[in-house]
Amino acid sequence: MSYQHNSNLAYDLSLFDRSNRDIREKRAEKPNIKLKEAPSVSKSGSKLKVGAAAVMVFAALCAVNYSNTKKDDISRLYEEQQQELQNALDDNALLQNKLEAMVNTSYIEKYAEETLGMTKVSPSQKKYISVNTENLVKIEQEEDLGFIGRIKSWWDEVLEYIGF
Secondary structure, three states, X not given: OOOOOOOOHHHOHHHHOHHHHHHHHHHHHOOOOOOOOOOOHHHHOOHHHHHHHHHHHHHHHHHHHHHHHHHHHHHHHHHHHHXXXXXXXXXXXXXXXXXXXXXXXXXXXXXXXXXXXXXXXXXXXXXXXXXXXXXXXXXXXXXXXXXXXXHHHHHHHHHHHHOO
């Protein structure tokens, strides 16, 4: 509500209206408080500090990501090596069982008969031979020569050993 200097105030009924007057008085009583805005992070520090902090946070995140990736790679490699070891142990056990089966005498006999064409010896195939004992050399025991004979034979053995 504005007052005009040339107007007649006697006819302004709005000045007598209590509801409008209470509102005007409340507005007049309120002090005009201006709140300052809280300074933002970008305004409180320099742009260089904010940029450096952002770079540091980014570097830390990259370092954590890199270490987790390396850890995953190492654990995957470990699991692959464990699987290869288990496969090798299984193959070794299988080959050991095959080897034991091949060393069995029944397998050897079967292989000799089927692959090599061999047969077992029958009693009719056995021949006995006699050895001519006339051409064999017999070593006779020496007679007891006594004390001097034993020394002489010992001396002869020593000379033979030396090469005389």
